[in-house]
Amino acid sequence: GIQVEQSPPDLILQEGANSTLRCNFSDSVNNLQWFHQNPWGQLINLFYIPSGTKQNGRLSATTVATERYSLLYISSSQTTDSGVYFCAVVLTGSNSKLTFGKGITLSVRP
Amino acid sequence: ETGVTQSPTHLIKTRGQQVTLRCSSQSGHNTVSWYQQALGQGPQFIFQYYREEENGRGNFPPRFSGLQFPNYSSELNVNALELDDSALYLCASSSGTAGRYEQYFGPGTRLTVT
Numbered sequence: 320g321i322q323v324e325q326s327p328p329d330l331i332l333q334e335g336a337n338s339t340l341r342c343n344f345s346d347s348v349n350n351l352q353w354f355h356q357n358p359w360g361q362l363i364n365l366f367y368i369p370s371g372t373k374q375n376g377r378l379s380a381t382t383v384a385t386e387r388y389s390l391l392y393i394s395s396s397q398t399t400d401s402g403v404y405f406c407a408v409v410l411t412g413s414n415s416k417l418t419f420g421k422g423i424t425l426s427v428r429p
Numbered sequence: 430e431t432g433v434t435q436s437p438t439h440l441i442k443t444r445g446q447q448v449t450l451r452c453s454s455q456s457g458h459n460t461v462s463w464y465q466q467a468l469g470q471g472p473q474f475i476f477q478y479y480r481e482e483e484n485g486r487g488n489f490p491p492r493f494s495g496l497q498f499p500n501y502s503s504e505l506n507v508n509a510l511e512l513d514d515s516a517l518y519l520c521a522s523s524s525g526t527a528g529r530y531e532q533y534f535g536p537g538t539r540l541t542v543t
Contacts (some may be wrong), residue, residue: 360466360536361536361537409528411528413528414484414528415474415477415526415527416474416487416527417474417521421470
C-alpha cells in the first residue's frame with residue numbers, strides 16, 4: 320500500500336517562530352488533507368490540497384503532486400498551535416480510504 | 430450547519446463483550462468512514478459506507494461490522510472485544526467518496542477494553 324512519511328516527528332518552537340512540516344508519499348494521490356489533532360482527539364481540517372498552494376491566515380500549504388510531497392507552513396507560531404499534525408492521502412484509483420502518516424508533534428513554548 | 434457527531438464520548442467494556450458506536454454525518458453528506466486510532470499512531474481505515482453500501486474495507490477482521498441508515502448516520506459494531514481494540518474511534522463524513530471529497534471528522538469515541 321501507499322506509504323506516507325512525515326518529518327520531523329517532533330518539533331519544539333518558541334512562540335513567534337516559523338516552521339515547515341513535510342509529508343512525503345510513495346505513489347500518485349488524488350486527495351491530500353492536513354489535519355491538526357487537538358489534545359481531546361478531535362481532527363481539525365486545515366487544508367484539502369491535492370495540488371497547488373493554499374493559505375489560511377498564518378498557515379499555508381503546498382502540494383507538488385508530481386514530486387510526491389506536501390509542505391505545511393506555520394508562521395508566527397502560537398501556543399495554541401501545539402498538538403499533532405497529520406497528513407493523509409487517498410491513492411489514485413482508490414475511492415475510499417485516507418492513509419495517514421504517523422504525525423508530527425509540535426510544541427510551542429511561550 | 431451541524432458537524433459530525435459521535436456517541437458515546439467514552440466507553441469501558443470487558444474483553445469478550447460487544448460494543449456499538451454511533452455517528453451522525455454532517456448535513457448534506459452521504460458518505461461515512463470509520464477509523465481506529467491507537468495511542469501514538471495515525472488513524473487506520475476500518476471501512477466506508479456510501480449511500481448505505483459498504484464501499485471499501487481496511488485490514489480489520491469480520492468482527493468489525495457496520496451499518497449506514499437512510500439518513501446517512503452510521504454504526505460501528507465490534508464483537509468479541511479484545512484488549513487491543515482499546516483505541517479512539519473516529520468517524521468521518523463527506524459529500525462523496527474519499528477519493529474526491531474532503532473528509533470531516535467527529536470528536537471520536539474513546540473505547541477502553543479491560
